[in-house]
Amino acid sequence: MSAPSSYRNWPILLVLSLVSLPLMIMCLYSVIDAFTDTGPGTLLPARVTLEHFRFLWEPVAEGRGSIWTATANTFIFAATSALVVTMVSLTAGYALSRLNFPARGFFLAGLIVLHAFPTITLIIAIFLILQMLGLYDTLIGVIVVKTALELPLGIWIMKGFYDTVPWEIEMAGVQDGASRAAVWWHLVLPQVQPGLMALILFSFLSGWSEYILPQVLAPGSEAQVLSTYLNSLILDDTKADFNLFKAVGLFYAAPVVVIYLFFQKHLMNIYGGGTKG
Amino acid sequence: MQLDLIDFTKRFGNTTVIENMSLSVHSGEMIALLGPSGCGKSTTLFAICGIHRIDEGRLLFGGTDVAHLPSQSRNVGVVFQNYALYPHMTVAENIAFPLKVQKMNRIDREKLVRKYAALVHIEALLERRPAQLSGGQQQRVALARALVRQPDFLLLDEPLANLDAKLRLEMRSEIRRLQQETGLTAILVTHDQVEAMSMCDRIALMNGGRIVQYDTPTAMYAAPEDQFVAGFLGNPPISFLSGKGLGLAAPGVTQYGIRPEAFGPQFGEGVSGRITFVETQGREDLFDVQLPTGEILRSIQPAGSGITPGTTVDWGLAHDQLLRFDQDGTRL
């Protein structure tokens, strides 16, 4: 990122900085406001305080769930859907890349269509189905829906990674006496491991930031996740506490930032489409 | 172990790639499947090792029909054209993989890995990964991995095609040495006639999905069954001429095949023409001689004759080495 050579591109850097300035200022003020009190009508903070983080140890209002329940829900939601998406994509992507099964072309075309499909138009139908199944307003219900909607992209990405593995490697494995399953596990999976890492992170982040699905399909406080918790903070208060809102927002965004910082390289893989690096 | 392929037919969809092919390889023999690109050599090889299903016909390993057995239970070692080493494993792990699959214990495994690494001279490279090896070294690893499980047959698909000229020469004798030391029955697929002639006991020359001739290199060179075989073997290649320019005629003969070593001043005189091209090969010179009919005859001579293009020569033919073909291209 910060290789010396990139300083030579300073005109580009300058333009990019200017364009992203509003965004940076917003981020900056999120942080500042979360830790300070600012008098009305001024920009400069008046005093530093941790008071806005009181949500961490007490409910913010009567009858409102704890942030920790929402955090646990968000984690379960994101982790479970990421896990299922990754596991199904690992196997389905392999099948689509390597196995000659009936209607393979149909599945491939279906994947692309589904991926490009504006899923939000399905929300009424999904709502009805969940209600019929008794999964409306449950965490399981949202997890199932989220997983199903994430799958096409996941399968497509994994298929791309499998396509780059030379088939001779598999044939050599079979010749060496290993079963197809053992070949997949010992010889092919290690080759697509960058894709696996990228996909699991990607779908975890996608689940972590999901808002619409929990909002519509699990609006009760039982299955509340952080995004809907955050939303409820400004929705039904007569006077909104923006500093609290920003503090919760920071709390909500922190894991994402950490994941990006640590796994940046892995996440970039998903855009490389499995090119060897 | 003896290998017999009987009436083998292979189709991909509606196209028949190989039809009713039969091939027998004796125990301890190394044969070449030789032929132009696309004639079905790899397909045959992959059918023998089980990657391709055999549509019709039988495949016998030591007399037992294995046509319906999966690859895993055929005990055949294969070296692929691009070596197909496992990139995430070290050389030692690559060679040990077939043994690991057999659940052999670690001590025996390491012993065998060392033994076969020594056999192909890569003891010093065991901890490296394939990406850190040269082409020749990767080839040796692939050989060791194919040999370590002590297969009944060794199959090699164009093993030398990806190597540079010098390494190719080295690996040529290396593969032959390994085959002879282990006494394995081996099949080498190649499109290079020099490789086939120099490495193998017998050559099965293929064309368009069938074997046109199956013989020892010497016999095939001296007595090709048809014009295709005569033209495929020999470097520099044979010249085909109608008898007119040579002053030859015989009932039924439409083409004469003359190898470059069967035409020259050492055989007297009788065929005169003009030198149009001289190629110096170091030890020998190759001459293109244009006859009055316009046909070209090649001759190979010891270097240093000093003959230059434009010179008119009158050289003779080695009549006992003449090959005669009828209008179907069959040798008479």
Ligand SMILES: Nc1ncnc2c1ncn2[C@@H]1O[C@H](COP(=O)(O)OP(=O)(O)O)[C@@H](O)[C@H]1O
């Ligand atoms: N999987 C396949 N599907 C369809 N056609 C194939 C397949 N593999 C090989 N062929 C065809 O079979 C013929 C023989 O191929 P191959 O055995 O690879 O030739 P080569 O002698 O060069 O090794 C070629 O015409 C090729 O196009």
Ligand SMILES: [Mg+2]
């Ligand atoms: Mg081939």
